[in-house]
Structures are given as C-alpha cells and as structure tokens.
Amino acid sequence: MKINLLCFPFAGGSKYSYNTFSKIAPRHLHIVPLDYPGRGARFKESLLTEMSRIVDDAYEFVKKHAGENYALYGHSMGTVVAYLVTKRIVRDNLPKPLHLFVTGRGGPSISDDVKPARYLLSKDKFIQAIKELGGSPAEVLDDEDIMSFFEPIFRADFQALDTYEYEPSEAFDVPITVMTGADEQVSYEQVVAWQRETTRPIVARQFPGNHFFIFDHVKEIVRIIENTVATESLVAVD
Template identity: 50%
Template structure:
C-alpha cells in the first residue's frame, strides 16, 4: 500500500473548503485531499473576513503545520487567489524550517512578480461590482441574480479581491520546490505571466494550458487531476 500524500487545496476568490469537492474522487487513492477553510466563509463563516494576503497565509500555515510536522509527504494546490496564498505559504514554511511540499500547483494566476495594469474591483459600487463578476465568469447566474445569496457572497468576494488587488510583491530567494502551472487560453492571464513563476523556484516549471477562461479547471478537472496525480506520485518516488 502506498503511503498517504496530503494535498492542501487553497480557495479562489469567493471559494470555500467545498470548492474542490469534485477533485477527491479523480485523484489517486493514496492522495488525501485537505481543503483549507479561510475565515469568514463556510465552516468559519462567523469569523471576520481577512483582506491581507500575508495574514491569510499565516492563518493557513497554522492550520497545516501539525500535519506537516507529522512527516507525511504533501503538495499544495491553489487557483487564482489560492495560487498567490500558496506562494506566500511556501515562504512561511521555509521561514519555520519545515519540510517543503513535494510539488506546488499554481492555477489561474501569473507569477507574483509579473507587473501588469492592476484593475481595482473591490471598491466598485454594488451594481458595477456585480457586472464585473458576470464578466469574470465562475459565478453561477442563479447566484448573481439572487439578492439574498449575493448579500452573503458579495462581502466575501470584495474581501478576496482586496487581498489580490492590494498585494505588492517583494523579491525573495528562490524556493527549492517543483512547480506546475495551469492556465486557460482565453483567460486574461497570459503565457508570459505564467512563465514568471520560474522566477520563484530553482526547479524548471511545467506549464499546462487548457481551453477556456479563468475557470478552465471546471470542464478540465479530470485532466488536471491526472496531472496532479502523476506529478505527486513521480515526485514522491524521487524523494524516497
């Protein structure tokens, strides 16, 4: 029997620990999915929302440090905001001298050093903000047009957008972790931006491009899970 590999899933803007619920059955049996819940949503809905990426990374670190201490191999997957949080989490892990993950999966986001024109959505008036959500995709029409549901989700989305839109990158020493990068060919995230992840690791990155917009991972979840399984299994073999 193969030893367990824990795979931590970090949510995208507006997401929760339930966002990756369909991944588990598509991964190899010995890969244990560990969805991370952020304050202010899901099981932690009574807690205050956080708007600083570094503070959130610290929160995530405190959730997983005991699992890392256990000595079991692990990986980290983050989509969009989750990819940024995953990057900051790696540096928290390094700072605390804990073992690195055997692989980091960054999805739907360019490398943190990539400089592009920063759009500010979190301060938009209510109607304009909701129109932007429609443009970005990923949010069901039934939710966007449901006033009660939007009253619940809008503060979460604004807080998460603030996390991403107010983050400023500080160059740090390269990490000794293999990276795989996923992106959609119709997303605003360019291939050039995706390649910037190479600046953050000493290992050659692997880029996988899929047909689709920012939420390309929804129709391509099976293919993505196959890549994740292969990389974690391969990297575990190298470690052992």
C-alpha cells in the same frame, strides 16, 4: 503511499469548492481543502482583507500536515496564498511540499494592475467584474438575497488581492506546475514569471476554457497532479 494535496480556494471560494476534486481523486491522493475565515465551515469568523493575515491563518493549517508527504495547490487567489505559504515553510525550515501546483494566474511578480481596485467598485460594477471571470452561476450573482451573503466575501478577497504587494526573495527548491486556460487573461510572459520563484524548471500546461477551466478538466488536472506527486515522492524516498 498516501499524499495530502492541500488546496487553497479562489476568491469567494471555500473548501467545498474542491468537492469534485475529492470525488475524482484516487484514494492515495488525499484532497485536503482549507477554508479562509468567514466562509464555508468558518463562516462565523471575521473576514480577512489583508493577504498577510490570510497567509498567517493558512500557514497554521499547513503546519499540521508538514510532517507528511504533501503538495500544495491553489487556483487564482489561492495561488498567491499557496506561494506565500511555501515561502514561509522554506524560511522556517519545515519539511517542504513535494510540489506546488498553481492554476489560473501568472507569477506573483507580475502585478494584476487592476484599476480601479475591484473591491471599491459599485455593487453593479463589482458583480459584473465577477461575472466576467466566470465560474459563478448567473442565478447566484443576480439573486440579491444570496449576494447579500457572498458579496462581502468577494470584496474581502479582492481587497486582499488588489492590495497585495510582491516582495522579491530567493527562489525556493520546490518544483512548480502552472496550468492556465486558453481564454483567460494570462499571457505566456506571466506564466514564465513563475520561474523566478523556483530553482527547478517549471512545467506549464494550457487547457481550453476561461478562468474557471479547472472545473471542465478536473479529471485531467487530478491525473497530472497524481502522476507528478507520485514521481516526486519516489525521488524524496531515494
């Protein structure tokens, strides 16, 4: 049975960020990454700086796949977008995703409390903040011509994240798997906070690595997703 895995990019990312996932995934797990406006295949569109508008845009993409077997996956900023889209799906009584997979971030009820807001930092401090996250090659971050293109994208995404305010709501009946890196700044309490969002017991896994541990463990992460959605799809059929 084919299952679509709709993938939400991290800050500064695009649908091309998940090319490795597409190469490794088995044929029945179809990786369907999306682009936010202003990057990737949608680079000519205006960037969005409000989380609500990003979610509105992503929701329209997800609705096209909501009649099929599907799951949602997001990393870092993508976890917030995927979570809010899931809330919207449940609210609108659309077919729910089989599973929500989130990596690189604690529950949305836990504020990042980033001060000063990253998107307001000077250029040097802003680039340093990106470097500290890992995941972006130094030769890219140190190249002024390349960064003249990417810096506005990063700033728009961080503005959406840094100004996002959590709104408590009733937990949804969608299972959640949380995966984090041992060396990133996500505590056990922040991981457990995801339990507030679902009526199902969450599953938590930790991997060696920093915030972008996902690229060092693609095979294992894809295998976890594959095995999990295979089980969920059987339950859905029953």
